[in-house]
Every structure is written in C-alpha cells, then in structure tokens.
Amino acid sequence: AQSVTQLDSHVSVSEGTPVLLRCNYSSSYSPSLFWYVQHPNKGLQLLLKYTSAATLVKGINGFEAEFKKSETSFHLTKPSAHMSDAAEYFCVVSFSGGYQKVTFGTGTKLQVIP
Amino acid sequence: DAGVIQSPRHEVTEMGQEVTLRCKPISGHDYLFWYRQTMMRGLELLIYFNNNVPIDDSGMPEDRFSAKMPNASFSTLKIQPSEPRDSAVYFCASSLANYGYTFGSGTRLTVV
Numbered sequence: 001a002q003s004v005t006q007l008d009s010h011v012s013v014s015e016g017t018p019v020l021l022r023c024n025y026s027s028s029y030s031p032s033l034f035w036y037v038q039h040p041n042k043g044l045q046l047l048l049k050y051t052s053a054a055t056l057v058k059g060i061n062g063f064e065a066e067f068k069k070s071e072t073s074f075h076l077t078k079p080s081a082h083m084s085d086a087a088e089y090f091c092v093v094s095f096s097g098g099y100q101k102v103t104f105g106t107g108t109k110l111q112v113i114p
Numbered sequence: 115d116a117g118v119i120q121s122p123r124h125e126v127t128e129m130g131q132e133v134t135l136r137c138k139p140i141s142g143h144d145y146l147f148w149y150r151q152t153m154m155r156g157l158e159l160l161i162y163f164n165n166n167v168p169i170d171d172s173g174m175p176e177d178r179f180s181a182k183m184p185n186a187s188f189s190t191l192k193i194q195p196s197e198p199r200d201s202a203v204y205f206c207a208s209s210l211a212n213y214g215y216t217f218g219s220g221t222r223l224t225v226v
Contacts, residue, residue, distance in 0.1 A: 043118075043220050044207075044215070044217040046216070049214050102159075107156065
C-alpha cells in the first residue's frame with residue numbers, strides 16, 4: 001500500500017529565512033508526487049508536481065522540491081519565507097501513474113513570524 | 115477559466131434534513147473527485163468519476179451519501195438524512211491527465 005508521511009505537523013520560521021517542509025513516501029513503484037497549499041478557509045492549490053522527469057521541480061511562489069529516490073523523500077523548500085506563505089501544506093503521492101487515486105499527507109502548518 | 119465552482123459556500127441544516135452539494139468542474143477535465151476535510155480525519159476521498167462514470171466510491175462513509183454526475187459539467191453530492199457528524203468542509207476537484215487536481219473553494223457544512 002502507498003503511504004506518505006509529513007514529518008512535522010507545525011513549522012515556524014522567521015520572515016526572510018529558509019523554509020523546509022519534509023515529506024517521505026513508501027512505495028514499491030515509481031510515484032508521482034505533489035505539493036499543495038491551503039490558505040485558511042480556502043481550497044487547495046497545486047504548488048508543484050513530480051512525474052518522473054527532472055528530480056528538482058520548481059513550482060509557484062518560489063517553492064521547489066527535490067525527488068530523492070534513495071531517501072524516498074520529496075521535501076519542499078523556499079529560500080526566503082514571506083508572510084503570505086503562512087498556510088497548510090500537503091504532500092500527495094500517487095502510484096497509479098495519474099491522478100486517479102492519491103494519498104494525502106496529514107499536512108504541515110507553516111507559521112511565518114515577522 | 116473560473117476554476118472549479120462549488121455551491122453553496124456554506125450550509126447549515128438540521129439533523130435529518132437532506133443536503134445537496136453542487137460542483138461544476140473545469141471544462142474539458144475528465145476526472146472529478148469529492149473530498150471531505152475534518153480536523154480529526156484530514157482529507158478523505160469520498161468518490162471519483164472518470165468521464166461521468168463513478169470509478170471508486172469506497173470512501174463514501176454510508177448509504178446516506180450518494181453522488182451523481184449526470185454530465186461533464188455538473189456533479190452533486192447528497193446526504194440524506196444528514197447527521198451532526200457529517201459536519202465538515204466538502205471539496206470538489208477536477209483534473210485532466212497528469213496536470214494535477216484543481217480544487218474548488220469548498221462547501222462548509224454544519225449539521226445541528
């Protein structure tokens with residue numbers, strides 16, 4: 001069975017400092033991996049996706065993630081946090097080769113301190 | 115493109131009443147998903163459709179829940195009768211091939 005683990009339920013950073021949100025997955029097959037962001041009382045927005053092309057994926061709003069097969073990880077990073085980045089972030093994995101059935105992580109709430 | 119449109123945004127109903135949630139996917143998308151989000155259980159996939167056909171409804175919690183997709187531009191999720199434990203935010207999402215889900219803004223359901 002596929003699974004995804006977000007290692008931190010809450011992350012707090014100061015504005016202007018780097019962001020690291022961690023995600024690990026388990027699978028016997030090559031996965032497709034995604035990061036979504038959810039601002040309060042909003043829907044989920046796709047930040048970036050990995051589907052077996054380049055292992056370093058660039059997304060919107062300055063975020064990027066690196067797929068590391070040896071570590072079964074897909075951590076999300078940003079060089080400098082903005083106040084507007086405060087939200088909940090979900091790591092999502094699919095092993096069906098598409099979007100038909102995915103597994104959501106439990107989410108990481110990012111707090112940005114002024 | 116207006117994105118995935120859900121209605122209503124908020125719904126407050128009394129226990130035992132029927133509730134219908136509506137979703138209009140992005141034109142051209144061939145997959146439609148219904149999710150439920152609660153603090154306790156996070157995001158749960160309830161059901162998804164491909165080309166208007168239900169593919170997997172194993173996440174539908176009980177027979178009180180039903181979903182339909184009569185055409186490519188409209189889907190409903192119905193709860194009858196509703197119970198307080200159904201209170202949650204219900205999201206609809208649509209997708210095309212490998213471009214990722216686009217989520218609607220959700221319907222916040224409160225059953226009192």
